[in-house]
Amino acid sequence: MVYLFFLFSLVSPFLFISPKNFHAPFQKGVFLFLFFLTILNFWKEKKAKSEAKLNESTTNIGLLSDKQITILPYLLFVSCIFFFITSTYHAFHLTKSLADAFLFQDADYIGISDILLSISRGEGFTSGYYSPSGEGSYLHHHFAPGMLVLTPFVSWVPERWGLAVAVFFVYQLATILWILWAYQISKHHLKENGIKFLTFWILLANQLYLYRIGSSFHFEVLVLLFGFFFFYIWEQREKIQKGPFRSPWIYYNVLTLSIVLYLSQKEDIGIYLLLFFLPTVLGISYNLWKKKKNENRDAQQSSGSVRDNSKEKATIQSLTLVYSIVFVWLGYVFFIYPMFGDRSESVSWTQTLTQEYHSVFKQVTGAKKSFQIFLELIVSGGLGIFQMIPEVIGIGLIYATHIFSSRPWHHEVYTYYSYTLVPFILYSGILWIRSDKKLTLSFAFLILTCLFWKNSLDQNYPLDPKIESPWKIPTIQKEIQSDLKKVNLILLSIFKGPIFGEPKEKLNPKNPTYPNEPLDLKDNANRIFVFTQYNLSFYITDKATTFPLEQIQNSSSICKKANVCYVVMAPEFTDEILWPKSRILEYKKELENQKGVFVWEGEQVEVRKLPQRN
Numbered sequence: 001m002v003y004l005f006f007l008f009s010l011v012s013p014f015l016f017i018s019p020k021n022f023h024a025p026f027q028k029g030v031f032l033f034l035f036f037l038t039i040l041n042f043w044k045e046k047k048a049k050s051e052a053k054l055n056e057s058t059t060n061i062g063l064l065s066d067k068q069i070t071i072l073p074y075l076l077f078v079s080c081i082f083f084f085i086t087s088t089y090h091a092f093h094l095t096k097s098l099a100d101a102f103l104f105q106d107a108d109y110i111g112i113s114d115i116l117l118s119i120s121r122g123e124g125f126t127s128g129y130y131s132p133s134g135e136g137s138y139l140h141h142h143f144a145p146g147m148l149v150l151t152p153f154v155s156w157v158p159e160r161w162g163l164a165v166a167v168f169f170v171y172q173l174a175t176i177l178w179i180l181w182a183y184q185i186s187k188h189h190l191k192e193n194g195i196k197f198l199t200f201w202i203l204l205a206n207q208l209y210l211y212r213i214g215s216s217f218h219f220e221v222l223v224l225l226f227g228f229f230f231f232y233i234w235e236q237r238e239k240i241q242k243g244p245f246r247s248p249w250i251y252y253n254v255l256t257l258s259i260v261l262y263l264s265q266k267e268d269i270g271i272y273l274l275l276f277f278l279p280t281v282l283g284i285s286y287n288l289w290k291k292k293k294n295e296n297r298d299a300q301q302s303s304g305s306v307r308d309n310s311k312e313k314a315t316i317q318s319l320t321l322v323y324s325i326v327f328v329w330l331g332y333v334f335f336i337y338p339m340f341g342d343r344s345e346s347v348s349w350t351q352t353l354t355q356e357y358h359s360v361f362k363q364v365t366g367a368k369k370s371f372q373i374f375l376e377l378i379v380s381g382g383l384g385i386f387q388m389i390p391e392v393i394g395i396g397l398i399y400a401t402h403i404f405s406s407r408p409w410h411h412e413v414y415t416y417y418s419y420t421l422v423p424f425i426l427y428s429g430i431l432w433i434r435s436d437k438k439l440t441l442s443f444a445f446l447i448l449t450c451l452f453w454k455n456s457l458d459q460n461y462p463l464d465p466k467i468e469s470p471w472k473i474p475t476i477q478k479e480i481q482s483d484l485k486k487v488n489l490i491l492l493s494i495f496k497g498p499i500f501g502e503p504k505e506k507l508n509p510k511n512p513t514y515p516n517e518p519l520d521l522k523d524n525a526n527r528i529f530v531f532t533q534y535n536l537s538f539y540i541t542d543k544a545t546t547f548p549l550e551q552i553q554n555s556s557s558i559c560k561k562a563n564v565c566y567v568v569m570a571p572e573f574t575d576e577i578l579w580p581k582s583r584i585l586e587y588k589k590e591l592e593n594q595k596g597v598f599v600w601e602g603e604q605v606e607v608r609k610l611p612q613r614n
Helices: 002-009 011-016 020-050 054-060 066-100 106-120 145-156 162-186 190-205 208-214 219-234 237-241 247-263 269-293 303-339 349-354 367-379 383-387 389-403 415-420 422-434 441-457 474-491 549-561 581-593
Strands: 528-532 545-548 564-569 597-601 606-609
Touching (some): 002 066, 002 190, 011 020, 011 066, 020 441, 066 162, 066 190, 106 145, 106 545, 145 162, 145 219, 162 190, 162 208, 162 219, 208 219, 208 422, 219 247, 219 415, 219 422, 247 269, 247 303, 367 383, 367 441, 383 389, 383 422, 383 441, 389 415, 389 422, 415 422, 474 564, 474 597, 528 549, 549 564, 564 581
Parallel strands (some): 528 545, 528 564
Antiparallel strands (some): 564 606, 597 606
16 A cells, blocks of 8 residues: 555656646546545445444554555655656756746746845845835835845856746755655554555645745745744644753744744735634633633643643743744834835835736636635645644635735635645644544545546646747747847956947847957946846846846936946837837837947847946
């Protein structure tokens, strides 16, 4: 049986390296096979019960043998390695395909990447992509200081691949850590509760919502890692009652650190923590009220009662610390921090929540679809977590924020918007494994049947790394790719002679006359700012600071901080629905009004230089 579950853990890793047209039929085949196993095992269990062998069946069905328990950690290791290798392969080809199709548009990949590059240069969270002025702080848009953890990746990995590497690495690491935690709490009870671990292992290895965060190329993927850190520390609270005198202080200090790290991933994490623990708080409050009401009765002094009191005491102390830190944090984020600096320089979170969307994106679903999504979320952590009533209620309260949202992606928990729920779902699964709740083999197969049935219906799980370019004329795309190689040489060169005023017809676009002496970017005085068209930014060298093309209107203030300011555009290369050519031409006219000087023109891309600002 262990070998069978091992094979199920390889389904998604296999999909990562297989052709897209194979995904749906293969997952449907797995779903049908599991459905058959569910019926077969349910029939066997019913037959054993009807033959008056209930006691024997409940003690033997689904139990692991000593040999299986011995081989399990080796199979788990192989599964994790295979997951890491195949997801890395998938991440590379997906990233390259998106980049080659020019689909890494300014917001959000380029915007987030440039914020991380800004941090690495010691310039803080400055952003030209989330700021009307081009100089505001991203933290007014989303208070997510924890994203600086990703900064080393953009420093080590060249040419704007750093964010992609960082996001997929965190996704891989977090997935493996959650699996290992589940194994850690199960390894001493595999004979009794091994089925719950095996089920949770398959759920994590094939988790649709985990993958959505990992493939979103967004910094919110960090909640998987720091959510794990927080909940892992949180679960150690009972041990402090048995530890040495100083251990409670060590524990509470580490717990405080874990809370702050988790909260720092985004401004709304604290709200979800409050909602998730609310049923637990109410449950404890009810128990305390009940105890006080019966305090005149005979005190219960049994060992079990003492253990329960100790557990409850540790939970109350830890919850008090968590709620105190969360309230202080939310007070700072929403009331104190906005008082510092000019918030009008940045696009605030509330502005984003209330903004109108293009009709193409307005597909918010009704109550029936919302309930279906909630069930799918619960299934992704195992149907067994329905037995964890306080946690499921807490998850439901968090999901209510999605139900009433008017934002399409948030409402339908798509792309990275599952970051609000996934850590809590995974933690509930951990609690389910630790609980005394029983799980039959037939019910385990039913959970996995539901999982692969859902996965088989999602056409974007996993994403097709062979992405068809949306641009109507392929030749334009090839010309753009050729031009951009020369553009970066121009941007990183020192101009010795006046070539700016020469007529365009004197310049050979295929053999442009630009100097080859590289600019010394070690000196911060030699800073390059590039105002670039929305779909070209990924291929602009990461040694330059990019700004969206519309920030040309603020160039007089922005370019004071730069050694040189360029403008890169390709008016023919755009999506007429979302970004019409006329809009790009308006910015080109603005550039001409500012007396921008022509530098070079290729087949599609043109480079201009803005006049030096004092």
